[in-house]
Amino acid sequence: MRKDYKENPALENMGKRGQVSLFVIIAIVIIGIVIFVSLSPKINILQTSEVNPSSFLSNCIQPEVEDTLTLLNKQGGYVAPDNYLTYQDENIQYLCYTSENYLPCVVQQPLLVSHIENEIKNAVTPKARECVNNLAKLYEKRGFDVSTTPGDINVSITSGKIAVDFLSPMTVSKEDTQTFRKFAINLDSELYDLYLTATSIIQFESTLGDSETSLYIQYYPDLKIEKLRRSPDTIYTLSNVVTGEEFTFATRSLVWPQGYGLDSQ
Amino acid sequence: MKKELVIVLMVFVSLAFGINYYSGFTSAQTSTVCCERTNSGAACQNVPADECAPGSQQVPTSCDSTSFCRAGTCFDSSEGTCLDNTPQIVCNDNGGTWSEESPPQCGLGCCVLGDQAAFVTLTRCKKLSSQLGLETNYDSSVASELSCVQSVSNQDKGACVFESEFERTCKFTTRAECSGSTSDLNGTIADGNFFKDTLCSSEELGTNCGPSTKTTTIPGKDGVYWVDTCGNPANIYDSSKVNDKEYWTNVRDESESCGVGSSNAESKSCGNCNYLLGSYARDKKIVGTNPTFGDFICADLNCVDENGKKRLHGESWCGNDPGFNGDGTNTVGSRAFRQICINGEVTVEACEDLRAEVCVEDKIDTPNGAFSQAACRVNRWQDCLAQTEQLDCENSDRRDCFWKEGVNLGNESIGGTCLPQDAPGLNFWNSEETKTICAQANAGCIVTFEKGLFGGEKCVDNCECLEEGWLDEHNLVCTALGDCGPGLNWVGAEGFNEGFEKTLSKLDRVSNS
Numbered sequence: 001m002r003k004d005y006k007e008n009p010a011l012e013n014m015g016k017r018g019q020v021s022l023f024v025i026i027a028i029v030i031i032g033i034v035i036f037v038s039l040s041p042k043i044n045i046l047q048t049s050e051v052n053p054s055s056f057l058s059n060c061i062q063p064e065v066e067d068t069l070t071l072l073n074k075q076g077g078y079v080a081p082d083n084y085l086t087y088q089d090e091n092i093q094y095l096c097y098t099s100e101n102y103l104p105c106v107v108q109q110p111l112l113v114s115h116i117e118n119e120i121k122n123a124v125t126p127k128a129r130e131c132v133n134n135l136a137k138l139y140e141k142r143g144f145d146v147s148t149t150p151g152d153i154n155v156s157i158t159s160g161k162i163a164v165d166f167l168s169p170m171t172v173s174k175e176d177t178q179t180f181r182k183f184a185i186n187l188d189s190e191l192y193d194l195y196l197t198a199t200s201i202i203q204f205e206s207t208l209g210d211s212e213t214s215l216y217i218q219y220y221p222d223l224k225i226e227k228l229r230r231s232p233d234t235i236y237t238l239s240n241v242v243t244g245e246e247f248t249f250a251t252r253s254l255v256w257p258q259g260y261g262l263d264s265q
Numbered sequence: 266m267k268k269e270l271v272i273v274l275m276v277f278v279s280l281a282f283g284i285n286y287y288s289g290f291t292s293a294q295t296s297t298v299c300c301e302r303t304n305s306g307a308a309c310q311n312v313p314a315d316e317c318a319p320g321s322q323q324v325p326t327s328c329d330s331t332s333f334c335r336a337g338t339c340f341d342s343s344e345g346t347c348l349d350n351t352p353q354i355v356c357n358d359n360g361g362t363w364s365e366e367s368p369p370q371c372g373l374g375c376c377v378l379g380d381q382a383a384f385v386t387l388t389r390c391k392k393l394s395s396q397l398g399l400e401t402n403y404d405s406s407v408a409s410e411l412s413c414v415q416s417v418s419n420q421d422k423g424a425c426v427f428e429s430e431f432e433r434t435c436k437f438t439t440r441a442e443c444s445g446s447t448s449d450l451n452g453t454i455a456d457g458n459f460f461k462d463t464l465c466s467s468e469e470l471g472t473n474c475g476p477s478t479k480t481t482t483i484p485g486k487d488g489v490y491w492v493d494t495c496g497n498p499a500n501i502y503d504s505s506k507v508n509d510k511e512y513w514t515n516v517r518d519e520s521e522s523c524g525v526g527s528s529n530a531e532s533k534s535c536g537n538c539n540y541l542l543g544s545y546a547r548d549k550k551i552v553g554t555n556p557t558f559g560d561f562i563c564a565d566l567n568c569v570d571e572n573g574k575k576r577l578h579g580e581s582w583c584g585n586d587p588g589f590n591g592d593g594t595n596t597v598g599s600r601a602f603r604q605i606c607i608n609g610e611v612t613v614e615a616c617e618d619l620r621a622e623v624c625v626e627d628k629i630d631t632p633n634g635a636f637s638q639a640a641c642r643v644n645r646w647q648d649c650l651a652q653t654e655q656l657d658c659e660n661s662d663r664r665d666c667f668w669k670e671g672v673n674l675g676n677e678s679i680g681g682t683c684l685p686q687d688a689p690g691l692n693f694w695n696s697e698e699t700k701t702i703c704a705q706a707n708a709g710c711i712v713t714f715e716k717g718l719f720g721g722e723k724c725v726d727n728c729e730c731l732e733e734g735w736l737d738e739h740n741l742v743c744t745a746l747g748d749c750g751p752g753l754n755w756v757g758a759e760g761f762n763e764g765f766e767k768t769l770s771k772l773d774r775v776s777n778s
Contacts, residue, residue: 083306099310106309107351110339111359158396199348206350214605217579221545224607231618241608242551256621259691259698259747
């Protein structure tokens with residue numbers, strides 16, 4: 001049988017006090033949870049002495065590598081193009097060029113893959129060193145003794161992969177001593193095939209003055225080649241239809257003078 | 266004595282003003298030097314001396330004759346590739362090895378990479394083999410790419426059964442790899458038992474591999490394949506065979522699988538893709554269609570052109586601007602284009618601007634229908650005006666010209682004029698050339714009238730010059746020379762001026778006889 005509090009005032013007062021207490025307890029619990037949740041990351045950071053140097057450096061360097069690659073792929077493999085045409089606000093390097101009419105172009109960059117590896121290395125090295133210094137500071141804040149060297153970067157572009165190895169011996173000691181010799185970043189990428197195709201197109205352009213893009217289709221199903229003629233230049237955009245990666249470069253080859261060519265004589 | 270008054274009327278159509286055609290061809294030749302690096306950063310160019318970058322080498326001769334810019338073969342020892350026509354200094358500065366003739370390192374041979382092959386240099390073969398974790402298997406005696414590819418296609422393939430971590434397991438591979446003489450990414454397979462044309466999922470083998478509902482793609486193959494529980498590829502994906510024991514036991518050729526003779530594009534049940542028919546195995550996320558099993562499906566690579574015609578992947582055709590007619594009546598700014606169907610998209614490639622190139626197209630008959638191929642090639646209009654014979658003019662092996670009967674450009678002994686089929690575009694907004702060229706179509710015609718004894722006039726000579734057709738004919742000559750005279754631009758808009766000027770002047774002459 002249900003009790004009716006209205007029938008007994010004493011019971012009614014007790015019930016009200018109990019409700020208030022219950023609300024206070026609930027409020028304290030909620031506030032406690034809120035404080036715990038808001039502080040928990042800081043607590044973790046303050047309490048954790050373990051640092052994962054590999055993921056720290058990877059998170060620090062990888063965006064720089066990706067940004068550099070994006071820039072290189074828009075600009076014909078050059079961070080700062082020196083012999084280029086400007087198209088839609090992008091400076092696109094000539095990888096094969098002639099200043100004369102009626103002649104095939106002269107190869108300007110025969111070792112494209114090695115060149116791009118060097119460009120990545122040069123662009124990423126300052127950031128990589130900054131990242132190592134930041135890592136060292138993080139360790140030092142936690143009472144570790146850290147010994148680092150400037151280090152060196154190895155970039156390797158191969159089929160399906162771009163590997164950036166940061167060779168920076170770092171010794172961290174407190175109670176134990178840990179030595180890290182190499183930090184590796186691996187990106188899945190099909191750019192290697194695009195660079196080799198670009199080299200093949202340069203070969204065609206320097207020999208025949210032009211290239212036949214549909215030839216590549218029968219060998220590389222994932223490859224798409226866009227050829228944009230902007231007299232006297234040609235802009236090639238090679239892309240992988242599966243990964244969406246693109247590489248753009250320019251050539252100037254077998255130039256036909258405008259009209260009857262009287263102005264150019 | 267007969268007294269006759271002859272009135273001479275001169276009709277003169279002028280498109281430019283009295284500049285001799287050939288006067289423009291003579292201009293001062295600027296002497297050039299071979300420059301190691303130009304001001305704009307280009308390497309090894311024949312340019313005027315003032316365009317050479319300060320401090321770079323320059324020799325007053327052609328680059329072909331210099332030691333530093335001579336073209337040769339550049340060998341990339343890290344990639345194992347060779348590039349011809351590379352200047353010595355460009356090759357060496359970039360870390361390559363330059364030689365005037367193709368070096369022995371650039372010789373090609375057959376590189377066997379598991380069940381694949383590549384016709385490459387030895388250095389390249391070593392690099393590819395190391396990337397794939399294979400031992401180098403190179404044969405320099407193979408003379409052609411075709412025989413190289415054939416040499417691996419004949420390899421026996423089947424189930425290689427071996428013990429691994431106290432389990433009887435299997436790898437689908439070649440007989441050579443199974444023999445233990447070669448290794449794969451997971452290490453050397455030692456003393457495997459090879460079962461030709463048998464799948465690893467075969468129950469008879471008694472391995473830990475069995476059928477699954479997953480699919481995969483195989484490098485170098487077009488289709489979607491079932492994959493067993495050990496990750497080995499099995500037969501072509503066919504959803505009706507998911508529980509078919511026989512289908513999971515023996516290797517079945519693509520020609521004996523589902524949907525033979527069809528592209529099977531976007532088929533949910535059959536993964537027998539055919540690249541030549543316009544389909545290729547791709548991830549279902551890219552295609553946007555889910556197969557019944559697995560993550561891969563035959564993507565449709567074919568296209569539909571702007572006229573609604575179906576085009577096969579790799580097919581190309583011409584799609585010129587409307588004013589590109591081949592009869593000398595090109596509109597200003599009109600251009601030839603080549604269109605290509607690639608991966609389900611029509612890509613447009615413009616031929617050289619100013620009609621320096623034209624698009625040519627032909628069709629090949631294949632079992633799957635006509636396959637068109639197009640290409641941009643040079644517009645051979647340059648020597649049209651120099652032809653004086655109709656036969657030479659219309660020799661399509663040599664030039665792209667047509668013969669215009671009844672009009673001439675100065676030489677009245679020739680009965681016609683040879684003109685470009687597709688007139689070259691002229692830089693008329695920023696050049697003196699246009700006036701020179703267009704002036705060639707200037708034409709004068711003296712019409713003779715005879716006064717009668719009792720008044721009135723009668724046209725007796727060159728009367729056709731007064732007819733409208735005469736003007737039209739000469740305007741055609743004018744248009745066929747280049748962007749001259751009256752006409753439209755490529756979007757069909759007329760110019761601000763009429764494009765020509767007609768002058769009539771009267772000369773009075775009295776002849777006495």
